[in-house]
Amino acid sequence: MLKKILRILFTIIGLILGFIIGSQLLKTSYISKLSYFKSSTTLSALFIIICILLFGIIMYLLSPVINSLIMKVMEYVENNFQRIPANEILFGTVGAIIGLVISVLITSTFSNFGPLGTIVSIVIAVVMAALGANISVKKREEITNFFSSLKKVNMSKEKKSKNPYKGTPKVLDTSVIIDGRILDICQTGFVEGTLIIPNFVLEELRHIADSSDSLKRNRGRRGLDILNKIQKELKIDVQISERDFPEIAEVDSKLLKLAQVLDGKVITNDYNLNKVAQFQGVDVLNINELANAVKPMLLPGEEMVMQIVKDGKESGQGIGYLDDGTMIVVEGGRRYIGEERGVVVTSVLQTAAGRMIFAKPKEN
Numbered sequence: 001m002l003k004k005i006l007r008i009l010f011t012i013i014g015l016i017l018g019f020i021i022g023s024q025l026l027k028t029s030y031i032s033k034l035s036y037f038k039s040s041t042t043l044s045a046l047f048i049i050i051c052i053l054l055f056g057i058i059m060y061l062l063s064p065v066i067n068s069l070i071m072k073v074m075e076y077v078e079n080n081f082q083r084i085p086a087n088e089i090l091f092g093t094v095g096a097i098i099g100l101v102i103s104v105l106i107t108s109t110f111s112n113f114g115p116l117g118t119i120v121s122i123v124i125a126v127v128m129a130a131l132g133a134n135i136s137v138k139k140r141e142e143i144t145n146f147f148s149s150l151k152k153v154n155m156s157k158e159k160k161s162k163n164p165y166k167g168t169p170k171v172l173d174t175s176v177i178i179d180g181r182i183l184d185i186c187q188t189g190f191v192e193g194t195l196i197i198p199n200f201v202l203e204e205l206r207h208i209a210d211s212s213d214s215l216k217r218n219r220g221r222r223g224l225d226i227l228n229k230i231q232k233e234l235k236i237d238v239q240i241s242e243r244d245f246p247e248i249a250e251v252d253s254k255l256l257k258l259a260q261v262l263d264g265k266v267i268t269n270d271y272n273l274n275k276v277a278q279f280q281g282v283d284v285l286n287i288n289e290l291a292n293a294v295k296p297m298l299l300p301g302e303e304m305v306m307q308i309v310k311d312g313k314e315s316g317q318g319i320g321y322l323d324d325g326t327m328i329v330v331e332g333g334r335r336y337i338g339e340e341r342g343v344v345v346t347s348v349l350q351t352a353a354g355r356m357i358f359a360k361p362k363e364n
Contacts, residue, residue, distance in 0.1 A: 003064075003067050003071075006063065006066075006067050006070065007060065007063040007064070007067065010059045010060070010062070010063040010066060010067075011056055011059055011060045011063065013059055014055040014056040014057070014058055014059025014060065015052050015053075015055065015056040015059075017055045017059070018048075018051040018052035018053065018054060018055030018056055019048060019051070019052050021051055021055065022047060022048040022050070022051030022052065023048060025047075025051070026044055026047065026048070085242075087140060088137050088140065091136040091137050091140040091143070092133040092134075092136060092137050093133070094136055095132035095133040095134070095135060095136025095137065096129040096130070096132050096133040096136075097132075098132045098136070099128035099129040099130070099131055099132025099133065100125055100128065100129050100132075102128055102132070103121075103124050103125040103127075103128035103129070104125075106124055106128070107120070107121035107124050107125065141243075141261050145261065167192035167193025167194070168193045168263070168264050168265055168283075169193055169194045169195075169196050169262045169263070169264030169265070170191065170193055170194070170195050170196065170264060170265055170266075170267050170285065171196045171198065171241075171255060171258055171259045171262065171264050171265065171266050171267065172195060172196065172197055172198075172201065172267050173201065173251075173252070173255050173266060173267065173268040173270060173273065174201050174204050174205060174208075174223065174251065175268055175269050175270045175273075176267050176268050176269050176270075176287055177197075177201070177205065177223045177226055177227060178205075178208075178219050178220070178222055178223040178226070179269050179287060180222065180226045181269075181287055181291070182226075182230075182267060182287065183226055183229055183230055183233070183234070185287070185290070186230070186234050186236060187233070187234065191236065192236070193236075193237075193264075194236070194237040194238070194239055195230065195234070195236060195237070195238045195239070196239055196241050196258070196262065196264060197227065197230075197238065197239070197240050197241065198240075198241045198243070198254070198255065198258055199240060199241060199242050199243075199244065200244055200251055200254050201251065201255070202227075202240070204251050205220050205223045205224055205227070206220070206224075207220070208220030208223070209221045209223070209224055241258065241262075243258055243261065245257050245258075252270075252273050252276065255273075256273075256276065256277055256280055256282050259277075259282050259283075260280075260282060264283075265282075265283040265284065265285055266282060266283070266284050266285070267284075267285045267287065268284060268285075268286060268287070269286060269287040269288045271286075271288070274286050292350065292355050295324055295326060295355060298345050298348060298357055299345065299348070300345050300346055300347055300348070301344065301345065302344070302345045303342060303343070303344050303345075303362060304342070304343060304345070304359075305340055305341070305342050305343075306320040306321075306322070306328060306340065306341065306343060307320055307338075307339070307340045307341075308320045308330055308333045308334075308336045308337050308338070308339060308341055309321065309337065309338070310337060311334045311337060312329050312330075312333075312334070315334075316331065316332050316333075316334050316335075317329055317330065317331060317332075317333060317334060318330040318332075318333025318334045318335075318336055318337055319333075320333070320343075322357075326355055326356075326357060327356055327357070328343070328357045328358075328359055329356065329357070329358050329359070330343055330359050330360065330361060331346070331358065331359070331360045332360060332361055333359075333360075333361055336361065341361055341362070342361070342362035343359040343360065343361055343362055344359055344360055344361075344362050345357060345358070345359050346358050346359055346360055
């Protein structure tokens, strides 16, 4: 349908061009000197009609080629624009308009320089438009945050009176989703605020689930199952974030950047990510730290009965475990491997990676 409309349109354009060109040719000095065109209005009208028909037929015959070129250009532009997010197009357009406005102010002084001034003005306008679009796209997150912060400042009192506090956004990383304990924690009601699941984390989970390694594949599928349960079973707000940072390659770095942009916190059980986040000033909720915090506290001098299952790294040490998986290092416990033995706690070492308890065999 579009091709037919364009063909009719180009044919009409050809007819109009024929009329304009024929009229102009009759006014030229060469044709005006011919006596039979001067004496006969009919011949002049016939000449114009022939020009109209000639250019109409030419444009009608050329219209399929022109249509093909137009369709290719439209398809190319459409394919390229589909890859660009809508917010980038919007920010790029606004930036280009601002750049053009600035270029008008700059090039107003070149109006008296004739053709050279026109060329310089066009070059400056193109450069400023491209520069404005580029800066606007690259700084879109900062611009959005700036206007959001202004809105928050202007409407802070209204929000306090009308909308209750909903908590800080919590950004989930890949490791904590695969771990699965976040689902149980959220079900208890201890986590408030919106759970943010970045799209690039979903992509990483999908790649892990499609891995040729069976262990990785199972971990990835478990993570996707946990995500489905989080969306279906939890009563708190869960959102999929489409924000991405193409200039950042690593997923962990993207995660921290997203937390900074949203002014939120990262939920993880990755010890290294925890350290990097602290260095960058991003708040982190570490599931392992939470698990260690809710474990029963053992104080030096307390007694317990446990089974020593293997030897430790140091000479004479034995290793045992509590029901929650906490490791206990028993000094001089190597000779009791495989036996249940009463021990006395001597010290407790607490780190972000876990809790380690040191003990010695109880004397009979």
